[in-house]
Amino acid sequence: MIVEATPNGICLPEIGLWLDAREPSPACWISHAHRDHARSAHGLVVATSATLSLYQARVNGELGGGNQMLALNYGECLEWRGARLTALPAGHIVGAAQLLVEYGGERLLYTGDIKLRAPLCGTQSVVVPCDQLIVESTFGLPIYHFIEREEARQRIAAFAQECLVEQATPVFLGYALGRGQEIVYALRQAGIPVAVHGAIARFLPFYAEQGFDAAGWEPYEKGSHRGRALVLAPGMRKFLEASGKDYRIAYVSGWAAVSNARARVGAECLIPYSDHADFEELIQLVTQSGARRVHVVHGYVSAFARILRQRGIEAEAVEGPSEAIQE
Numbered sequence: 117m118i119v120e121a122t123p124n125g126i127c128l129p130e131i132g133l134w135l136d137a138r139e140p141s142p143a144c145w146i147s148h149a150h151r152d153h154a155r156s157a158h159g160l161v162v163a164t165s166a167t168l169s170l171y172q173a174r175v176n177g178e179l180g181g182g183n184q185m186l187a188l189n190y191g192e193c194l195e196w197r198g199a200r201l202t203a204l205p206a207g208h209i210v211g212a213a214q215l216l217v218e219y220g221g222e223r224l225l226y227t228g229d230i231k232l233r234a235p236l237c238g239t240q241s242v243v244v245p246c247d248q249l250i251v252e253s254t255f256g257l258p259i260y261h262f263i264e265r266e267e268a269r270q271r272i273a274a275f276a277q278e279c280l281v282e283q284a285t286p287v288f289l290g291y292a293l294g295r296g297q298e299i300v301y302a303l304r305q306a307g308i309p310v311a312v313h314g315a316i317a318r319f320l321p322f323y324a325e326q327g328f329d330a331a332g333w334e335p336y337e338k339g340s341h342r343g344r345a346l347v348l349a350p351g352m353r354k355f356l357e358a359s360g361k362d363y364r365i366a367y368v369s370g371w372a373a374v375s376n377a378r379a380r381v382g383a384e385c386l387i388p389y390s391d392h393a394d395f396e397e398l399i400q401l402v403t404q405s406g407a408r409r410v411h412v413v414h415g416y417v418s419a420f421a422r423i424l425r426q427r428g429i430e431a432e433a434v435e436g437p438s439e440a441i442q443e
């Protein structure tokens with residue numbers, strides 16, 4: 117199967133399908149609703165129902181809509197231009213899916229953003245055998261090692277409780293879609309009162325619909341939040357500093373695996389939990405897939421492809437335009 121890397125992203129020309137294309141394309145698979153994957157209107161969008169809902173709320177409204185949409189949920193197959201497409205869970209944010217493409221007797225797997233460990237919210241991924249693998253490498257260096265979700269849950273709750281006992285305000289900085297909702301869910305499961313910034317709160321109903329209901333959260337408003345944990349978008353830190361209030365920050369992120377994150381984000385508590393795979397998970401994924409050819413996209417593409425080649429796996433880096441990596 118031909119895998120074509122273009123400035124607009126990856127295309128499978130034999131079946132006329134784009135994968136997370138940057139610019140409008142006639143037909144595109146969208147792996148999940150983060151902006152660096154779902155960023156354009158397309159003639160036809162194929163994705164899971166949850167991703168389509170988030171895409172409509174987040175991207176389509178801004179772009180004016182007009183797409184045709186086709187839902188392909190976990191485990192479902194679609195006959196597409198002589199190929200068979202199957203969606204599989206990716207364990208990343210809610211709705212995130214891998215795409216298995218079977219065509220001409222060959223199997224190609226596009227992971228999108230993926231993790232193997234069970235997520236706090238979402239469906240655990242599966243690894244299926246394939247001939248060609250297109251895999252992300254956001255954390256494709258051996259310095260990145262992450263914790264299991266149970267440990268993340270415990271550390272999030274323990275930090276919040278410790279701060280509240282000391283009458284300080286625990287603050288969690290989380291990305292607007294994915295990490296933010298997972299933190300709110302973990303805090304509410306532990307019975308901790310929580311106020312949530314609007315950028316994160318707007319996606320909580322989508323998580324509730326998928327079975328991850330963080331009921332009991334309150335909207336964040338400027339002013340006193342004594343006795344509550346705050347879950348804010350990362351850009352809110354400056355406002356906190358200006359407020360002069362007694363707060364303490366935790367940073368829940370894959371980037372928290374390296375100690376300079378403490379200084380970089382001003383957090384005293386680093387919790388290395390991610391919605392991406394760490395290095396060992398990526399190696400495990402590649403090995404278990406049995407792929408004879410690997411295309412590496414996103415993140416440390418050159419380094420990770422080199423590491424795979426050193427292990428005897430045919431691998432190539434697919435360089436895209438430089439852009440912020442959303443975790």
Ligand SMILES: [Zn+2]
Pocket residue numbers: 148150208229442443
């Ligand atoms: Zn993502």
